[in-house]
Amino acid sequence: MKEYILLIDTYDSTGLVYNVSKILFANHLNIEQNAEFVDKDTNKFFMRTVISGDVNxxxxxxxxxxxxPKESTIKLNQKSKKDIVILATKESHVLGDLLIRYIDGELDANIKAVIANHDYLKDLVEKFDIPFYCISAENMEREAHEDLIIEKIQEYNPELIVLAKYMRILTPKFVKAFPKKVLNIHHSFLPAFIGANPYKQAHHRGVKIIGATAHYVTDDLDEGPIIFQDVVNVDHTYSWQDMRRAGRNVEKVVLSNALQYLLEDRVFVYENKTVIL
Amino acid sequence: MKEYILLIDTYDSTGLVYNVSKILFANHLNIEQNAEFVDKDTNKFFMRTVISGDVNxxxxxxxxxxxxPKESTIKLNQKSKKDIVILATKESHVLGDLLIRYIDGELDANIKAVIANHDYLKDLVEKFDIPFYCISAENMEREAHEDLIIEKIQEYNPELIVLAKYMRILTPKFVKAFPKKVLNIHHSFLPAFIGANPYKQAHHRGVKIIGATAHYVTDDLDEGPIIFQDVVNVDHTYSWQDMRRAGRNVEKVVLSNALQYLLEDRVFVYENKTVIL
Amino acid sequence: MKEYILLIDTYDSTGLVYNVSKILFANHLNIEQNAEFVDKDTNKFFMRTVISGDVNxxxxxxxxxxxxPKESTIKLNQKSKKDIVILATKESHVLGDLLIRYIDGELDANIKAVIANHDYLKDLVEKFDIPFYCISAENMEREAHEDLIIEKIQEYNPELIVLAKYMRILTPKFVKAFPKKVLNIHHSFLPAFIGANPYKQAHHRGVKIIGATAHYVTDDLDEGPIIFQDVVNVDHTYSWQDMRRAGRNVEKVVLSNALQYLLEDRVFVYENKTVIL
Amino acid sequence: MKEYILLIDTYDSTGLVYNVSKILFANHLNIEQNAEFVDKDTNKFFMRTVISGDVNxxxxxxxxxxxxPKESTIKLNQKSKKDIVILATKESHVLGDLLIRYIDGELDANIKAVIANHDYLKDLVEKFDIPFYCISAENMEREAHEDLIIEKIQEYNPELIVLAKYMRILTPKFVKAFPKKVLNIHHSFLPAFIGANPYKQAHHRGVKIIGATAHYVTDDLDEGPIIFQDVVNVDHTYSWQDMRRAGRNVEKVVLSNALQYLLEDRVFVYENKTVIL
Known part of the structure; x- marks a missing residue:
């Protein structure tokens, strides 16, 4: 039987659960999973329900x-693999992790294309019979380069864009072109070490734990809603390169977990934060 | 406004959420928090709802x-501090942690008494103006000793009994006297290192991580439903005493988190497992 | 047999280990433990050796x-309990944890006194027969108040001062009075959430992990050399108060572990970082 | 300048460090890194020294x-990439992780061949231009099949054999053929859930944390010296398949970290435990 995911984002009021469950019941639909969350501070109400049955x-x-209520956002998605496009630069660990999951059927997504600003990853991607596009930024204005990237992405009309260590800063135009659709992995435990070279920053500061953060991309660099974070212990024997090496394991696991949440339609966003149901 | 916690444990069927929310709505009650879980394997349905309003x-x-459905278990508890009795032996770290929380108002419980089979902790407990009873097991049969303990506990009619490193094995009689009311902290990452001296066992095996497990006590030693677990890294430089020292920090945090779940009526038990809502 | 801890902090050059071990050997001393670290970037050499024998x-x-080499720093401490003074404000969780360890003999230190800027913790501390001094900051200039604190600390001539959630900012004068002797616990995963109300900041930012950081106090607030850090997972259901509650468990464990390192003479400082041998 | 790793495994006695450092000094060799460990219980002494210079x-x-001392084990390895052979069955996550590291130059090893008892992974491995051998166990005695595997491995004379989720039990003959050379990843937090289907076991037991363990293979299944372990939180919503999915991230990180230790000659074994220097 087909499964659907019902997503409701509204303000809390008495009878919400009752009203929704009444309609589902009247339509002879089964609730396979159900989760709600009410944020007391803002009175926001979120509900994610997996339903099965003969859905009209x-x-x-x-x-x-x-x-x-009128201002509610209501979505109903049939459970299925989402189309994604991946952006990368030169590093292979996050991208490679996605590719390995992909060919093994463990990734609930179709990787439609990989776009990079260098051709370094071309060989790797093409091993997996996925279109690879190198759109070099050399000798180009940022906006012109980004326009090419946007155009190429739009050819594939993906439901999600995954920045798998894409090392260029995106403009608001990009963010606007794909609202709430861009997932990034930042190589630090945000909000610590915003910006460039977080492992060097972490080494300089002498921290004993490093981490990685998967977040939605917004106009503010490294300030988007956080979806998943994880950490790993380090000590004084770690050079910043050792930290980067250790951090890579965290990066790929964090990106992978955050992506899984998005593919399962489990993430709501409000006030620059996420609710994961 | 008074808050109540509604706990429903039944078998899944269409319309459960609808039926419950309809009744709450008809009684003009607000749903402050709501969580459900359906176990697909067993078709069990669990629901925990915090409601506010004028409840009859x-x-x-x-x-x-x-x-x-007829076989449903339905509970309705007013939110309030629960009475607990603590059993201990000689170690102070878990007990001490509870005492410090208690006097600071951070523990949502009334510690009615501490009972130990040694008098070693008497001074500590009495600093906090809590009744302390030493019921020595010396020269006594296990059953006779346990009868005295049971009797003393029953004087206080606690809603929960917390074994804060009580180092004696309980008989089925004890378990039967306080069904689903006894919380234990085991000093290993169960099911690893069941039984005596888990830190020595862990050291002997050369593990790189040790842990602690809070669980309900059942007739089978160290086999009760697990409520919370946590771990800490160790390495070859740790003697078994070092492991015990490191483990103590884990033990007290694990016990404390598990107890918090119980005090908030968040734990369901089925098939020797827990559902935490 | 008595044990001594030899601490060497110098610049790396050929033959350091040889020269030290030759002298120890010639003096018929046993090496019980030995650890070295060379920082390649700065060419700094650190060595901690536990020796036993008849030491002159x-x-x-x-x-x-x-x-x-001439510029070397060489220390030789007999292994023994250090005298410490604790500063606190109103929160009991870190202080209480130290007190419980103390009376149980698990803390390798003598708590000589507790000083607080409120009298809230007086009852707790005096339960443990430890001198408690309330030095209120009300209606006083920061410097004048701090002078009183410094004076009181100096009466006890402690080897370490532990800020167990002492919620006032220290001036450079204080830091200068007790160089490399002041240990602080900050209630965030530094360098994230520097300054006031880190749990509120963390809640506002929507992080999925919170932490705590134990560090030496220097002139720059929350910028001192980090000794120990740990984290705990949180999610969208956590209010900032819930985060604080969860964070308290981390705070006390982090402070306790960092203090243990200091009590064992295992911490070197250079370039605002620590080497833990 | 060439670097060498000196490994000493002996019984503790006065002057060991002195004697070794004297010889290195006399030979004009630099100590780049040095670490020792003495196990007090057994009086064993371990030393790992990275030296540079003109080594004879x-x-x-x-x-x-x-x-x-006469019974000492002394090894001197030039720092270089080791040859490894990987054994697998059908799962791609651990193997894939190694392959991605390999082509990116992040793995300090040469993967000489992959051998599997199914041909499922053939396509993946050959994408990376690495010889793949399917040696099916169908209709064969265990010993006969294993002989073929041993023979194929010996063609490559690897310094390490990595079992990347090789799901067959090895006989003592195999272990004897490659002493202290076989690294396995077990999909549980050993010693919990020894044997088959650890994720099913973990699900049945209702644990709140699952893990993975990398260990040397010995004659006793899942009882070899543990090199690295890590864990991940789970809860009641996880089916055993969800646990397996979550566990896979842990498995690949654990195997990868353990392998890195072996490739850096950092692991000593004694009494079925490891010392990692």
């Missing part, structure tokens, strides 16, 4: 819209 | 019982 | 000074 | 042998 999407959405 | 407990329970 | 301290230091 | 290996070993 248009009708169901119509009934829900009528029953819920 | 008897009426509400009656309506819920009528609406839910 | 003056003679040994003399011989070592002659054999090692 | 035969002469240096001769001098060291004369200066150290």
């Amino acid at each position: 999407c248009d009708l169901l959405l119509k009934e829900l819209k009528e029953a819920l | 407990c008897d009426l509400l329970l009656k309506e819920l019982k009528e609406a839910l | 301290c003056d003679l040994l230091l003399k011989e070592l000074k002659e054999a090692l | 290996c035969d002469l240096l070993l001769k001098e060291l042998k004369e200066a150290l």
Whole structure:
């Protein structure tokens, strides 16, 4: 039986769960999973329900819209693999991890293309029969280069864009072109070590733990809503290169976990934070 | 406004959430928090709902019982501090941690008494104006000693009994006297190192991580439903005493987190496992 | 047999280990533990050696000074409990943890006194028969208040001063009065969330992990050399108060581990970083 | 300048460090890194020294042998990439991780061949231009099949054999053929869940943390010396398949870290435990 994911983002009021469950019940739909969260500070209400049954999407959405407050955001996605496009630069550890998962069927996504600003990863990507595009930024204005990237991405119309260590700063135009669709892995435990060379910064500061952060990309560099973080212990024997080496294991696991959340439609965003249901 | 915690443990069927939320809505009650879980393997359904409003407990329970499947377990607890009795032996780290939280108001519980099979901790406990009872096991049969302990506990009629490194094995009689009410902290990452001297066992085996496990006590030693676990890294420089020292920090944090879950009525048990909602 | 800890901090050159071990051998001393570290970037050499035997301290230091480069720092401490003074404000979790360890003999230190800028913790401290001094900062200039604190500390001539959640900013005068002797616990994963209310900051930023940092106090607030850090996972359900609650467990474990390193003479400082041998 | 790794495994006695450092000094060799460990229980002494300079290996070993106790084990390896052979079955996550590191130059090893008992991974391995051999165990006695595997490995004379989720039990003959050369990744936090289907076991037991363990292979299944372990949190929402998915990230990181230790000659074994210097 087909499964659908119902996502509701609204303000809390009495009877929300009742109203939603009444409609699902009346439509003879089964609730396979259900999770809600109310943020007391902002009175926001989030609900993610996995339903199965003979769903008439248009009708169901119509009934829900009528029953819920006007300003509610309601989405109903059929469970399926999402199309993604990956951006990278030169490093292979995060990209490679995605590729290995992909060919083994462990990634709930279709990798439509990999785009990089260097050709260093071309051989690797093409081993996996995935289109690889090198769009060099050399001798180009930032905006002109980015326009080419945007154009290439749009050819594939992906549901998600994954920055797998894409080492260029994105402009607001890019962010606007793909709202809430761009996932980035930052190689530090944000908000520590924002900006360039976080491992060098971490080494200089003498921290005893380093980390990585997967977040949605917004206009503010390294300030987007955080989806997943993890850390690893280091000590004084680590050069910054050793930290980078240790950090790479964290980066790929963090990106992979965050991506999994997005592929399962589990992430809500509000006030620059995420709710993971 | 008073808050109540509604706990439902039943078998999954269509309309459960709908039926419960309908009754809450009809009684003009607000859902402050709500969480459900369905175990697909066993078809078990668990629901924990924090409600506020003018609750008529008897009426509400009656309506819920009528609406839910017959074999359902339904509980409705007013949010309040629970009475607990602590059992200990000689070690002070877990007990001390509870005492410090207690006097600072951070523990959502009333410590009614501490009972130990040695008098070593008497001074510590009495500093905090809590009744301390030493019930020595010397020259006594296990059952006779345990009967005295049971009797003393029953004087206080606690909602929970916390074994804060109580180093004696309990008989089925004890477990039966306080069903689903006894929380233990085991000084290993169960099911590794069941039984005596887990740190010595861990040292002998040469593990690189040690841990602690908080679990409900059942008839099978160290086999009860696990509530919380945590770990800490060790290496070859650790003697078994060093491991014990490092492990003590884990033990107290694990016990404390598990106890917090129990005090908040968040733990369901089925098939010797826990669901934490 | 008595044990001594030899600490050498110098610049790397050929034959250092040879020269030190030759002298120890010639003096019929046993090496119980030995660790070295060379920082390639700065060419700094650090060595910590636990020796046992019939040690003539003056003679040994003399011989070592002659054999090692002129600018070397050489210390020889007999293994023993250090005297410490604790500063606190109102929170009891870190202080309480130290007190419980102290009376159980698990802390390798003598707590000589607790000084606080409020009297809130007086009852707790006096339960443990430790002098408690409330030096209120009310209606006083920062410097005048701090002078009183310094004076009180100096009465006890401690080897270490432990800030167990002492919530006032120290002036350079304080730092100068007790160089490399002041240990602080900061309630964030530094360098994230420097300054006031780190849990509120963390909640606002929507991080998925929070932490705590033990560091030496220097003139720059929250910028001193880091000794130990640890973290704990949080999620969107955590209010900032929940984060604080979860963080407290981390704070006390982090402070306790860092203090243990200091009590064992295992920490070297250079370039605002620590080497832990 | 060439670097060498000196490894000494002996019984502790006065003057060991002195004797070794004297010989290195007399030979005009620089100590780049040095670490020792003495196990008090067994009086064992371990030393790993990275030296640079104009090394005459035969002469240096001769001098060291004369200066150290007779039963000492002394090794002197030039720093270089080691040859490895990987054994696998069907799962690609650990193998894939090694392959990605390999082509990116991050693995300090030459992967000479991959041998599997199924042909499922053939395509993946051959993408990376590495010889792949499928040696099916179908319709064969265990010993006969293993003989073929041993023979194929011996063609490559590797310094290490990495079991990257090789799902067959090895006989003592195999272990004997490659003493202290076989690294395995076990998909549980040993000694918990020895044997088959550890994720199913973990799910059945209801643990809140799962892990993975990299260890040397010995005659006793899952009982070899542990080199590295790591864990990840799980909860009641995880099916055993979810646990396996989460565990895979841990498995590949654990195997990768353990392998790195072996490639850097940092692992000593004694009494079925490891010392990592």
